[in-house]
Every structure is written in C-alpha cells, then in structure tokens.
Amino acid sequence: xxxxxxxxxxxxxxxxxxxxxxxxxxxxxxxxxxxxxxxxxxxxxxxxxxxxxxxxxxxxxxxxxxxxxxxxxxxxxxxxxxxxxxxxxxxxxxxxxxxxxxxxxxxxxxxxxxxxxxxxxxxxxxxxxxxxxxxxxxxxxxxxxxxxxxxxxxxxxxxxxxxxxxxxxxxxxxxxxxxxxxxxxxxxxxxxxxxxxxxxxxxxxxxxxxxxxxxxxxxxxxxxxxxxxxxxxxxxxxxxxxxxxxxxxxxxxxxxxxxxxxxxxxxxxxxxxxxxxxxxxxxxxxxxxxxxxxxxxxxxxxxxxxxxxxxxxxxxxxxxxxxxxxxxxxxxxxxxxxxxxxxxxxxxxxxxxxxxxxxxxxxxxxxxxxxxxxxxxxxxxxxxxxxxxxxxxxxxxxxxxxxxxxxxxxxxxxxxxxxxxxxxxxxxxxxxxxxxxxxxxxxxxxxxxxxxxxxxxxxxxxxxxxxxxxxxxxxxxxxxxxxxxxx
Amino acid sequence: xxxxxxxxxxxxxxxxxxxxxxxxxxxxxxxxxxxxxxxxxxxxxxxxxxxxxxxxxxxxxxxxxxxxxxxxxxxxxxxxxxxxxxxxxxxxxxxxxxxxxxxxxxxxxxxxxxxxxxxxxxxxxxxxxxxxxxxxxxxxxxxxxxxxxxxxxxxxxxxxxxxxxxxxxxxxxxxxxxxxxxxxxxxxxxxxxxxxxxxxxxxxxxxxxxxxxxxxxxxxxxxxxxxxxxxxxxxxxxxxxxxxxxxxxxxxxxxxxxxxxxxxxxxxxxxxxxxxxxxxxxxxxxxxxxxxxxxxxxxxxxxxxxxxxxxxxxxxxxxxxxxxxxxxxxxxxxxxxxxxxxxxxxxxxxxxxxxxxxxxxxxxxxxxxxxxxxxxxxxxxxxxxxxxxxxxxxxxxxxxxxxxxxxxxxxxxxxxxxxxxxxxxxxxxxxxxxxxxxxxxxxxxxxxxxxxxxxxxxxxxxxxxxxxxxxxxxxxxxxxxxxxxxx
Numbered sequence: 013x014x015x016x017x018x019x020x021x022x023x024x025x026x027x028x029x030x031x032x033x034x035x036x037x038x039x040x041x042x043x044x045x046x047x048x049x050x051x052x053x054x055x056x057x058x059x060x061x062x063x064x065x066x067x068x069x070x071x072x073x074x075x076x077x078x079x080x081x082x083x084x085x086x087x088x089x090x091x092x093x094x095x096x097x098x099x100x101x102x103x104x105x106x107x108x109x110x111x112x113x114x115x116x117x118x119x120x121x122x123x124x125x126x127x128x129x130x131x132x133x134x135x136x137x138x139x140x141x142x143x144x145x146x147x148x149x150x151x152x153x154x155x156x157x158x159x160x161x162x163x164x165x166x167x168x169x170x171x172x173x174x175x176x177x178x179x180x181x182x183x184x185x186x187x188x189x190x191x192x193x194x195x196x197x198x199x200x201x202x203x204x205x206x207x208x209x210x211x212x213x214x215x216x217x218x219x220x221x222x223x224x225x226x227x228x229x230x231x232x233x234x235x236x237x238x239x240x241x242x243x244x245x246x247x248x249x250x251x252x253x254x255x256x257x258x259x260x261x262x263x264x265x266x267x268x269x270x271x272x273x274x275x276x277x278x279x280x281x282x283x284x285x286x287x288x289x290x291x292x293x294x295x296x297x298x299x300x301x302x303x304x305x306x307x308x309x310x311x312x313x314x315x316x317x318x319x320x321x322x323x324x325x326x327x328x329x330x331x332x333x334x335x336x337x338x339x340x341x342x343x344x345x346x347x348x349x350x351x352x353x354x355x356x357x358x359x360x361x362x363x364x365x366x367x368x369x370x371x372x373x374x375x376x377x378x379x380x381x382x383x384x385x386x387x388x389x390x391x392x393x394x395x396x397x398x399x400x401x402x403x404x405x406x407x408x409x410x411x412x413x414x415x416x417x418x419x420x421x422x423x424x425x426x427x428x429x430x431x432x433x434x435x436x437x438x439x440x441x442x443x444x445x446x447x448x449x450x451x452x453x454x455x456x457x458x459x460x461x462x463x464x465x466x467x468x469x470x471x472x473x474x475x476x477x478x479x480x481x482x483x484x485x486x487x488x489x490x491x492x493x494x495x496x497x498x499x
Numbered sequence: 500x501x502x503x504x505x506x507x508x509x510x511x512x513x514x515x516x517x518x519x520x521x522x523x524x525x526x527x528x529x530x531x532x533x534x535x536x537x538x539x540x541x542x543x544x545x546x547x548x549x550x551x552x553x554x555x556x557x558x559x560x561x562x563x564x565x566x567x568x569x570x571x572x573x574x575x576x577x578x579x580x581x582x583x584x585x586x587x588x589x590x591x592x593x594x595x596x597x598x599x600x601x602x603x604x605x606x607x608x609x610x611x612x613x614x615x616x617x618x619x620x621x622x623x624x625x626x627x628x629x630x631x632x633x634x635x636x637x638x639x640x641x642x643x644x645x646x647x648x649x650x651x652x653x654x655x656x657x658x659x660x661x662x663x664x665x666x667x668x669x670x671x672x673x674x675x676x677x678x679x680x681x682x683x684x685x686x687x688x689x690x691x692x693x694x695x696x697x698x699x700x701x702x703x704x705x706x707x708x709x710x711x712x713x714x715x716x717x718x719x720x721x722x723x724x725x726x727x728x729x730x731x732x733x734x735x736x737x738x739x740x741x742x743x744x745x746x747x748x749x750x751x752x753x754x755x756x757x758x759x760x761x762x763x764x765x766x767x768x769x770x771x772x773x774x775x776x777x778x779x780x781x782x783x784x785x786x787x788x789x790x791x792x793x794x795x796x797x798x799x800x801x802x803x804x805x806x807x808x809x810x811x812x813x814x815x816x817x818x819x820x821x822x823x824x825x826x827x828x829x830x831x832x833x834x835x836x837x838x839x840x841x842x843x844x845x846x847x848x849x850x851x852x853x854x855x856x857x858x859x860x861x862x863x864x865x866x867x868x869x870x871x872x873x874x875x876x877x878x879x880x881x882x883x884x885x886x887x888x889x890x891x892x893x894x895x896x897x898x899x900x901x902x903x904x905x906x907x908x909x910x911x912x913x914x915x916x917x918x919x920x921x922x923x924x925x926x927x928x929x930x931x932x933x934x935x936x937x938x939x940x941x942x943x944x945x946x947x948x949x950x951x952x953x954x955x956x957x958x959x960x961x962x963x964x965x966x967x968x969x970x971x972x973x974x975x976x977x978x979x980x981x982x983x984x985x986x
Contacts, residue, residue: 028965035984057905061966065909070570077564077574083557084583087564087574096571104909111903115985353965357984373960381964391964416598418544422552422591450940456961456969457943463961464951473860474943474950477868477878478515478840479548482943497522497844498602 019045021367022136022150024128027054029344029356030156031112036364038119045148046121047128047138052112054158056353058105059178064201066101068385071208075387082424092209094186101181130314134339152339152367155327159306159345166253167302173282180301187211187299191284193251195222197384199303204386207243214244214295216251216286223384227396227445233429234447237388249288254300257281308346331374333363355380379462383452388428391451393458394443397433406436410492412484414448416499419479425449430488439467450481457485468493506532508854509623509637511615514541516831516843517643518599523851525606532635533608534615534625539599541645543840545592546665551688553588555872558695569911579696581673588668617801621826639826639854642814646793646832653740654789660769667788674698674786678771680738682709684871686790691873694730701731701782703738703773710871714883714932720916721934724875736775741787744768795833818861820850842867866949870939875915878938880945881930884920893923897979899971901935903986906966912936917975926954937968944972955980
C-alpha cells in the first residue's frame with residue numbers, strides 16, 4: 013500500500029501545457045505535482061517542435077552552402093553527415109528536456125515518473141509498468157496528456173519504411189525517395205527537410221491545396237516554391253494504399269526467404285497507389301511519412317463515473333479550461349484544436365491563474381498564431397481572406413512582396429509575401445499571412461498588435477527600423493489603404 | 500535662360516527622406532519634383548544601410564560555413580572571393596537605386612539631376628557641374644540633403660588606407676589588419692564584417708564602452724562577444740594620430756622615391772598612436788576606418804536671407820518638420836539626430852501629410868528604433884536602464900537569455916539577451932534592448948507595442964508562437980514581473 017500524497021494541484025502530462033502549468037502553479041505558492049510517463053517536455057520538446065527545428069536548421073545550412081557562390085563564398089565537396097544531423101537534433105532535445113527537469117526542481121514541483129489517471133473524486137493514481145507507484149489527492153487536477161499521431165488502417169507505421177513524425181526524425185539512413193501523406197505543418201516540414209537534403213519528395217494532399225489551413229494565396233505561393241525546389245505535389249489526391257515492393261515481385265508460390273527477411277531493411281521500396289479524380293496511379297518510394305493528423309490521448313484515463321465529456325476524443329472544456337467535472341481541467345492537445353504548443357502553454361497559465369483566483373484572461377482563439385518552418389517559412393494569425401469575407405464582411409487587403417524590400421534583396425531572400433487583412437469599417441486587423449524568410453519571427457509584431465486590437469493606424473505610425481524585413485509589415489498595411497511606398 | 504517650372508512640392512535630396520516624401524506627395528495629388536545630385540536612394544541605399552547589409556550577409560554566410568560541422572555539414576576549402584563579395588554589394592545597391600528611379604516614374608514625380616539650393620522666396624535653383632539647369636518655384640520646399648562622414652584633422656581619408664564608410668565598402672583588397680576609430684553602429688558593422696572575414700581588427704572608442712548609445716548591459720555583452728571573436732577593443736581611448744609607416748622608416752635625408760610612390764599602394768602600413776589614461780601606445784595596421792560621426796549637408800544651400808536656423812549645422816525644425824522659414828521644411832539627417840533612414844522616411848510622411856492638410860501624427864522620438872547589424876546583432880528602442888532611472892523613476896527590469904530559448908538552441912545561436920524596462924507604477928514599456936540572432940527583426944513586436952503604449956499585460960497576453968526567438972520577448976516581460984517560466 014502506498015502512502016496517499018496530497019497536493020493543491022496535480023498535473024497529468026509533462027509537455028508544454030503540463031510543465032508550464034506546474035511552474036506557474038508553484039510560482040503562485042500552490043503545492044504542485046506533475047506526472048509524466050516518458051519524458052519531461054512532452055512530444056513538443058522531445059519528438060516535435062524542437063528536434064524538427066534542429067533538423068531544419070541543418071538542412072537550411074546545407075542548402076545555403078550549396079548556393080554560397082551567390083554571396084561570394086566558395087567551397088568544395090559540401091556534404092552532410094546524416095548521422096551527425098540526427099544526433100545533433102537528439103542532443104538538442106535532450107539538452108532542453110534536461111532543462112525542464114531542472115526547472116521542476118528549481119520550482120519545487122514534485123515529479124512522478126509514471127502514468128497518471130483519475131481514481132475517483134479528487135484522486136489520481138500513478139502507475140509504472142502496470143504497477144501502482146503512487147496515490148495522490150488534489151483539489152485541482154489538470155489533464156495535459158497531449159495527443160499522438162493518427163494511424164490509418166493500411167498505413168500502420170513499421171518504423172523503418174512507413175513512418176510517423178517520430179520515426180521520421182530518427183531514420184537509420186537518408187532516404188533517396190519519400191512520399192509524405194498529408195501537407196499540414198508536420199508533413200510539409202519533413203518534406204522540406206528531406207528535399208533540402210536531396211531526397212526525391214512527393215507530397216499527397218487530400219484537399220485542394222497544400223497547408224490547407226493557410227490563406228489560399230499563401231498556399232499557392234508555397235506550392236509553387238516547393239515545386240520549384242523539385243518536390244512533386246499532388247493535391248485533391250488520396251493515397252488509397254501502400255504495399256511493400258517485394259510482394260509485387262514475388263512470383264506466386266515462390267518462397268524467397270531472403271527477400272522476406274529483408275523486408276524491413278532499407279533500401280527496399282514501397283508502392284503507393286494515389287487516386288485523383290477517380291484515376292489511380294502508382295509511385296515507388298523508399299519511405300512513406302504518414303502525417304494525417306493526431307489523436308488525443310484521452311483513453312483509459314479513469315473518466316468513467318465523472319461528468320467529463322469527450323468530443324471526438326477531445327476533452328470538452330470552457331474558456332477557463334474547466335471540464336464538466338468540478339476540480340478537473342484539461343489543457344493543450346487533449347482539449348482540442350489548434351494542436352500547438354503555445355496554445356497549450358497559454359491555456360496552462362489561464363487555467364492556473366483562474367485556480368489561484370487571479371484576474372485571468374481567457375485565450376482568444378483568433379489570436380493564436382500558426383507557423384510552418386519549411387523553406388520558405390509560413391506564418392499566420394487570424395482570419396484568412398476567404399474566412400474574413402464570409403458573411404459579407406467588407407475588408408481591405410494589403411500585400412507586399414519580398415522583392416520590394418531592401419533587406420530581403422541584401423540577404424538574397426527575394427521570395428515571399430506579407431499579406432494583411434483589415435475590417436474596412438473599423439480598421440481592425442483581422443489577419444496576417446506570410447511566406448518567406450524569417451516570417452515565423454516577424455509574426456510577433458502582428459501578434460502584439462492583434463492582442464491590443466490594433467487598427468491600420470497603429471501599424472502605420474510604428475517606425476520599423478531600416479533595413480529590416482519587418483518594414484514589409486508597414487508596407488503591407490500601407491498597401492491595404494492605398495498608401496504603399498515601395499511598390 | 501531656363502524656363503521656370505512650378506510645382507506644389509519640390510524636394511532637395513533623393514535619399515530615404517526625400518524619395519519617400521516625393522512618393523507620398525505624388526500619391527496625395529500634389530505636383531512633385533525631386534532634385535538629386537548623385538544617386539537616387541541617397542547614402543542609405545547606395546553607400547549605407549543596404550550595401551553594408553549585403554556585405555554583412557556574405558560575412559555571415561562565410562562564418563556559418565566555417566562552423567558548419569556543428570550542424571553535421573562538411574566542406575573543404577571554404578574561401579571567399581573578396582572581389583565577388585564587393586561586387587554583390589554594389590549590384591544590390593544598383594538594383595535598389597534603379598528601383599527608386601522606377602518608383603519616381605511610376606508616381607509621376609519629376610526628377611532633376613543636379614544640385615538644388617534655395618533661390619529666394621519659394622524658389623529653387625538646380626545646378627549641374629556648376630551650370631544652372633533649372634529654375635523651380637514651389638509652394639513647399641523640403642530640404643532632405645542628408646549628411647556625410649565627419650572628417651577629423653589629421654585623419655583625412657586618402658581613400659586607400661584611411662577610409663570613411665564609403666571607401667570601406669569598396670576596398671581594392673582585403674586588409675590583413677584594420678583599426679576602426681569609433682564604435683557606433685557604422686564602426687562596429689565594419690569591424691564585424693572584416694573580423695568575420697579574418698582581418699585583425701582593433702576598435703578604438705573614446706567613451707567608456709562600445710555602442711555607447713545602447714544600454715550599458717548590452718554594450719558589455721557586445722564587447723565580450725566581439726573580444727571572443729578576436730577583436731581588440733580599446734575604450735576610453737583616443738587615437739591621437741596616425742602616420743604612414745614609410746615616414747618612420749625613412750632615415751633623415753634619405754630619399755626613397757620608390758617607397759614614396761608606393762605610399763598609397765596596399766599593403767603598406769599605418770602607425771596609429773592610441774592614448775588611454777594619459778599613456779600612449781602605437782599599433783601598426785594596414786587600414787584605418789574613421790567612423791566618428793557625421794556632418795549635416797547644410798552648407799551653400801541658399802539659406803542666406805531666410806529665417807532658417809542652424810544648430811551645430813543641423814536645420815532647426817518643429818514637430819511638423821517646418822523650419823522657421825514659411826514654406827520650407829527639413830527632414831532626415833540634415834534636420835538632426837537620430838541619423839537613421841527610418842526616421843527620415845517617417846518625417847517625410849509626417850511633413851507631406853501636414854502639407855496636404857491631413858491629420859498627421861508627429862514622430863515620437865522615444866519610439867525610433869536603432870539597429871546594428873554586427874555579429875551578434877544589436878537592436879533597441881526607448882529608454883536604457885540608466886536613462887529610465889534618471890530622476891528617480893521606479894522601474895521593473897526583465898531579462899531573458901538566448902540560452903533558455905528552444906529555437907535559439909536549435910538554431911545553434913545560444914548567445915544573447917532580451918532586456919525590457921517598464922515603469923513600475925503604470926506598467927508602461929519604457930525600453931527594450933536586445934543582442935543576439937535576429938534581434939533587428941524581433942524588435943518589431945516591441946515597436947508595435949510601444950506605438951500603442953503597451954503595458955506588461957499586453958505582452959503577457961500575446962501568444963508568441965513556439966518555437967521562436969520571439970518567445971523571449973514574452974519571457975523577458977514575465978521576468979520583469981516575477982513570472983518568468985523558462986529560467
């Protein structure tokens with residue numbers, strides 16, 4: 013029998029929702045515990061945002077070095093060490109995950125290494141390898157268990173040739189060819205990474221455009237850019253099946269044990285059947301990355317007998333992250349879209365500050381940004397042009413291309429666009445949509461504006477430094493109101 | 500005799516003040532002329548901001564390539580072609596200068612190729628090579644003649660070994676060693692460029708720290724970083740004299756004609772005498788860059804008999820850029836500090852919109868940002884900690900280091916700091932001071948906030964995307980109020 017431990021707040025899950033909640037909770041003097049099954053920092057830090065950025069940085073450096081002559085720099089035999097690239101990515105993740113553990117210690121958050129689940133009113137049970145290791149009671153229980161890659165029947169990952177984001181981050185060798193199923197942020201980042209390193213990359217997207225949550229104009233520019241880099245992109249296309257190459261090659265009745273046993277040894281290949289407009293065709297690739305969305309980790313959580321409601325697997329919450337069960341909260345991916353680390357972290361703070369009785373501010377969903385760290389980068393916040401026009405709203409749209417910006421030319425980054433959308437009547441910034449170098453960092457200026465309910469005048473009066481890419485923010489806003497200077 | 504041409508607005512000087520004034524003026528339906536003596540775009544575009552950014556980009560790429568192994572990328576024989584680097588910089592400047600000429604045409608601004616000066620009430624004379632080529636009358640005359648490098652007696656540039664920013668941009672060969680006199684933005688950018696390419700660089704600064712307009716803490720970090728890169732930095736140090744090496748080597752009475760004639764042929768060397776705390780020492784360098792400030796171009800402008808007032812050479816203006824002479828305005832460097840292109844461009848818009856009778860907004864000086872594009876970059880806006888404390892104001896100071904940011908680690912850019920300063924009583928953002936990768940682009944978020952008179956709450960509620968460097972903005976603000984998450 014384990015001793016029952018009591019806390020003010022217990023958090024199940026140590027990702028960017030959970031660990032931020034733990035820190036904020038401890039800061040406010042609440043006795044806090046966090047339960048994490050695998051690794052502090054969660055998917056984001058260990059298998060998501062962070063290690064992919066490390067990979068993409070290596071690919072970016074490689075790409076730049078291959079084109080360095082335009083900057084007056086020569087080099088012979090530019091080549092990458094794939095193992096070293098992967099190792100660096102893992103080292104970065106390990107360093108940061110270790111950092112989170114230190115933060116828990118520093119903030120006096122008690123960490124339980126196991127799987128947490130509800131165990132009756134105000135109680136949580138922690139298990140490790142199927143064995144109970146702790147019983148916890150707490151006034152406030154926060155579910156921050158995140159999500160995992162969606163697996164489609166017939167596309168089950170084998171970890172060697174058919175990969176989810178997780179295996180795609182640590183392949184044993186550099187693939188010569190690759191099919192990416194799904195062109196959301198995760199799919200496109202891997203497509204960009206492997207293409208920059210020289211793989212033949214095909215992307216299959218079931219909707220009519222890549223990065224389908226982005227503004228149509230940005231999607232179209234992204235597609236053109238990806239294709240110019242040599243990617244093959246099939247939109248409106250379903251991957252109706254995949255099979256291992258050996259199966260096709262085996263004559264009926266033949267027993268080719270050697271082939272069979274090498275089924276998972278790269279390189280062998282996969283035949284994928286793609287269907288577009290009712291017509292099917294096959295492509296042969298070495299690997300497949302399945303990036304078709306995520307599934308919330310809400311099963312087997314002890315929700316039976318509670319008032320917690322699930323909606324397509326996601327825990328239903330209100331603007332304070334409260335579930336329908338008093339004292340139980342949910343934040344981050346498990347509580348629904350958008351499935352983004354920064355949404356989880358902000359929900360964490362809102363949830364804890366509300367619990368602590370502070371004057372908390374609920375998140376405005378329209379102020380949650382989205383970034384894709386492909387080449388070129390894509391970043392946006394707020395309404396797309398299409399969404400803004402819904403319901404007959406009159407809008408003003410501004411555009412400024414990288415080609416008209418001095419810093420972009422000086423950097424050798426002349427491709428991209430900053431697009432802004434304003435309400436014609438009120439002048440309120442409704443959305444900002446960007447593609448090009450450093451847009452993931454440029455977005456901050458729009459985000460502060462959007463949080464402060466900026467109108468066009470606020471951006472016009474802002475003195476952006478020259479020469480910077482950020483001047484395009486100014487110009488795009490000027491353009492929306494017929495005052496653009498450098499076009 | 501030339502025909503007298505009449506305009507609503509005539510602008511003398513085609514730099515970032517003048518040409519922006521011309522565009523905005525034409526947009527508002529005013530008949531507009533611009534007079535430019537040398538090159539559209541002015542110093543900024545032809546010999547300043549833009550070509551230096553092109554040079555710095557090449558140096559940055561070279562530096563990255565020399566350290567590419569940390570990213571898993573190998574190359575042999577990484578070397579730069581100095582001529583190609585310089586040529587690229589000139590090509591970028593030429594491309595953008597050509598763009599400005601096109602903008603003048605598109606906006607139907609008449610361009611006079613010559614030197615403009617006042618010629619009595621509401622009149623301007625244009626001369627080319629000492630010959631009058633046009634007589635112009637205009638209701639509104641805008642002086643936007645800019646500034647030039649300050650020349651100190653005994654440090655007159657010879658264009659080969661003793662250089663201003665202009666010659667330092669187009670040297671005929673890569674110097675092995677270099678003394679930079681003055682550690683403001685211009686001096687430090689050249690020091691950084693040449694150091695990144697491998698020159699032995701010494702910086703002499705008369706005040707007690709480098710980048711003396713920046714916050715002391717940022718200055719100190721910058722110095723440490725420059726020294727770690729191998730620069731020699733002497734603060735509190737005056738360069739009391741320079742002389743060509745030959746002069747020392749020549750025995751009295753010796754006539755070494757060969758040496759004399761080669762005096763300006765690189766490489767020969769210069770002996771500079773540096774004085775610190777009353778003690779002098781000599782250093783020997785191949786080149787000297789003199790970057791000790793600028794002098795406004797306000798001489799021989801036909802101001803005699805007008806009410807225009809000069810203050811240390813700068814034209815005195817009010818918040819609408821009006822001089823004391825009715826109908827005459829001044830913008831940009833000639834109208835005083837800060838000598839920055841974006842200040843000139845914003846003054847241009849304020850000046851024209853006021854002329855046009857629109858609801859113009861005067862510039863708030865405390866909202867004008869400053870950027871230095873060295874390695875690491877430096878960027879700031881508003882009050883330094885020292886200035887903010889003057890007069891006994893109570894402040895809150897926040898700091899967040901790059902080392903605590905996931906994107907910075909993933910990029911391999913773990914060095915830097917974001918520092919924020921708030922009024923303790925009102926929560927108003929007083930200043931933001933940054934050093935590190937991409938801070939010149941990150942600054943935009945603070946600038947929008949500062950323009951909108953943001954308090955700490957506005958930054959705290961802003962959802963910066965993960966993983967980005969911009970999250971450090973959030974954390975620095977949180978730190979100022981004891982809520983930092985990742986430290």
